Amino acid sequence: EVQLVESGGDLVQPGRSLRLSCAASGFTFDDYPMHWVRQAPGKGLEWVSGISWNGVNTAYADSVKGRFTISRDNSKNSLYLQMNSLRVEDTALYYCAKRDGAYDIWGQGTMVTVSS
Amino acid sequence: EIVLTQSPGTLSLSPGERATLSCRASQSVSSSYLAWYQQKPGQAPRLLMYGASSRATGIPDRFSGSGSGTEFTLTITRLEPEDFAVYYCQQYGRSPFTFGQGTKLEI
Numbered sequence: 001e002v003q004l005v006e007s008g009g010d011l012v013q014p015g016r017s018l019r020l021s022c023a024a025s026g027f028t029f030d031d032y033p034m035h036w037v038r039q040a041p042g043k044g045l046e047w048v049s050g051i052s053w054n055g056v057n058t059a060y061a062d063s064v065k066g067r068f069t070i071s072r073d074n075s076k077n078s079l080y081l082q083m084n085s086l087r088v089e090d091t092a093l094y095y096c097a098k099r100d101g102a103y104d105i106w107g108q109g110t111m112v113t114v115s116s
Numbered sequence: 117e118i119v120l121t122q123s124p125g126t127l128s129l130s131p132g133e134r135a136t137l138s139c140r141a142s143q144s145v146s147s148s149y150l151a152w153y154q155q156k157p158g159q160a161p162r163l164l165m166y167g168a169s170s171r172a173t174g175i176p177d178r179f180s181g182s183g184s185g186t187e188f189t190l191t192i193t194r195l196e197p198e199d200f201a202v203y204y205c206q207q208y209g210r211s212p213f214t215f216g217q218g219t220k221l222e223i
Contacts, residue, residue: 035213037161045153045161045204045215059211062117095160102151102208104172106160 002026002105004096009110016086020110022079022096030054030074033099036081038092039109046092049081050099064090086114118143118207122216130223135192137219139205144185149209152181152190155218156201164203165190192221 008020022034035050049060049070058070069082079096091114097103119142129135139150148168153161163172165181168188178193192199200223205216 037215044218045155045206047206047213047215050211050213061212099208101149102163102166102172102206103153103161104163104166106162108160 002098004098004105004107006094006096006107006110009094009112011113011115012086013116014086014088014114016114017082017084018086018112020081020083020094020096020112022081022107024077024079024098027098027105029077034072034079035097035099035103036070036079037095037097037103037106038090038112039095040089040092043092048094051079083112086112088114090114117212118145118210118214120205120207120214120216122203122205122219124219125217126220126222128222129195131195131197133195135190135195135199135221137190137192137203137221139183139188139190139216141186141188141207145188145207146209148184149207150181150183150188151206151208153204153206154199154201155204161204195221197223 003025005023036048051058051070067085071080093109095109096107098105121140123138150168152165155161169181180191202218204218
């Protein structure tokens with residue numbers, strides 16, 4: 001079964017850091033770019049970041065550029081999102097998604113809450 | 117950044133009716149790299165359409181997509197009870213890969 005499972009979400013104070021993980025199974029992980037998309041409570045979808053199949057190319061939304069870092073470990077079939085200098089407005093459910101053109105596979109998400 | 121504007125914000129219809137959802141882009145979407153997703157409460161989004169008009173695996177043929185350039189449409193013929201959800205369009209031709217704000221399809 002093709003599956004993505006996110007983990008690492010938590011309640012953190014503003015200014016702190018958090019690292020999200022996404023474990024992939026059921027497909028050849030290193031064949032595909034991978035992305036992160038977030039959804040604030042009661043809001044729409046917001047693209048956050050993407051990484052090429054080999055990790056060489058990355059891209060970020062302006063709202064997270066300079067604070068978030070996407071990476072992957074193809075030997076572990078895993079995707080990561082290092083989030084530094086977290087802000088209240090980063091509060092959201094974070095999804096990882098497999099990109100085969102569009103996002104054909106999504107995880108169930110991990111919740112990040114930034115609050116003092 | 118390509119801004120996607122979806123209309124209407126909310127669409128109220130009944131089972132068996134036809135739904136037409138619109139997605140307008142602020143700039144031309146290259147090679148029709150336009151996708152539609154369905155999201156139900158408490159669930160992750162699900163890919164419905166890609167390349168503007170191609171159905172994703174397992175999507176019933178009552179869903180169809182059309183359009184090019186800056187104007188795109190998702191049509192659902194003969195609404196089923198399970199079709200009532202929020203629908204998002206997304207362009208994936210140019211970073212940042214932006215989403216529309218969503219259309220809520222309600223009974």
